Amino acid sequence: MLIATVGVHVLDTHVIGIESIPDASDGQLVETIRFSPAGTAGGTAVVLSRLGAEVTSFGAVGTDPIADTLLALLAREGVSTAGLVRKAELQTSASVIPVRPNGDRPAWHCIGANGAFTLADLDLAALEGITHLHLGGPEFLGGEAAGQLLAHARSIGATTSLDVLAPGDPDMLAWIADALPHTDFLLPNDEQVLGFTGAATLAEGARALVAAGAGCVAVTQGAKGALVVTADDVLEVPAYEIEVVDTTGCGDAFSAGFLRGLSLGLDHRGAAELGCATAAQVAQGLGTDAGSYTLASVQAFAAR
Template sequence: MTATPAPMVVAAVGVHVLDTHVIGIESIPAGSDGQLVETIRMSAAGTAGGAALVLARLGAQVRSLGAIGTDTAGDTLLALLAREGIDTAGLVRLAEHQTSASVIPVRPNGDRPAWHCIGANGAFTLDHLADDALDGLTHLHLGGPEFLGGPAAGDLLARARARGITTSVDILAPGDPDLLAWIADALPHTDHLLPNDEQVRGFTGESDLGAGARALVAAGAGAVAVTQGARGALVVTAAEPDRVVEVPAVALGEGELVDTTGCGDAFSAGYLRGLSLGRDPVAAARLGCATASFVARGLGSDAGVYDLDAVLSLVG
């Protein structure tokens, strides 16, 4: 049976990146030598951009809000987002900054170190948002609140919640107690916090992931859904802070795993789409894990062909 998508109008605010994936890197050639590789491709990425792309594939009406450069990389990023039907009018172009970009060499064993340029993401402020940026939204997803800082991020999220908009946050930087302090003002206005396991442990100093998630709920988040790679996700909510629920990852067949770049953003998108369908955080996390399994089969968040029906078929 074909799913009837629930109305979802979401703004993906913050970090938008152009990723360049290079597959088959065994080493960096010496001197000025060259090396043949299997594949080089570009994709839209970032805690806002990657989530925006996947949300659009899952049937949401998506706006991208953030900052990019006036360079060719920015042209390419806009084209990749527009190809998915995303409204990019809210991506301001800053001539004095380059578009944020990453180069990700993927080794044969799946390791994926990266070179990254922060670029225009570091210059984005709330002043770049149009007066009507929040009009008509059901959801606001803030990717990279650390670039705005806690007070500004908190202000944006509070404005959204005052309009009845569901808020969510995904953090880009590695876990560190000082970073948590930097964004602490945003947490009381965050309905759903979507970190990874390394971030939770680093933010809280807790070795036990459940205890770390509970600490973040105690800091103000309404629910914390933690990604933990091949183990899936872990969910704690303010409504039941003593209940820690593990949600397993969707198993892939032999040879199906290609690249995990973008899987965290895909989880965020699937989780948020689940919420829009009326699912609770645990059921939404199952949808997030299912969405990530499709992205893991290819390079980047735009890998493969999938839609909401395909993802729902894995979770029921």
């Protein structure tokens, strides 16, 4: 699996043990503070690499220490960062995520260089030979440019997938609509599907997205698992029972596991099971790069 992950790259700072924001200038001791590579392209890239794919990331970062840290973390995971351009006038995208004892995770986020990434920053010749292109955050490119990129990927024989970062809203769906006919696999969460379509059920909403052009819609449902919908079929795969530490990056992990499963020849159910099993690894630690797992260990976990 030779995959280009294109789009949003973020450095996450997780803070564990937050019960409240201290008053005035008071301080508070916490359990853990940890950096991790994240984003609908960056986080997915890390997990795909752990699952044995050969991954090159494309996107935009700044020239700041945040970028240095993010690039180092991606490289440590075996992700090629050759496709990441550096924009001196902008900071690297970053988030601070305080995780409460009950697992809630509000966030502060800076869009930074992600908002400045365009197709002009991507050398299409660098995509030659890929078997897959995953676009995370098409809303930053806009539907027309995203559609052009996905169409090019298909023209060179690659499978395409799309993961939207923004919350579900009909206007957002209209903004990225031009990309859907060039998308083999759309990977939203349940709130996005219902928000995009106004449907009463997830299955109905996913069917609407298939009707809008997506070949297959694989929807994450948090603790309920995943729903996979095509023009001909609807199937549901349950999540695995685990002790959840932090759900940050679980959607990206599902995407990586699902896509990797397809690359290995699994059917939609088998790929969704691998996606849920991969997400379970991430949920048991902090961030997308939590813990230590491989394709073999995730397959063993899924088969238990």
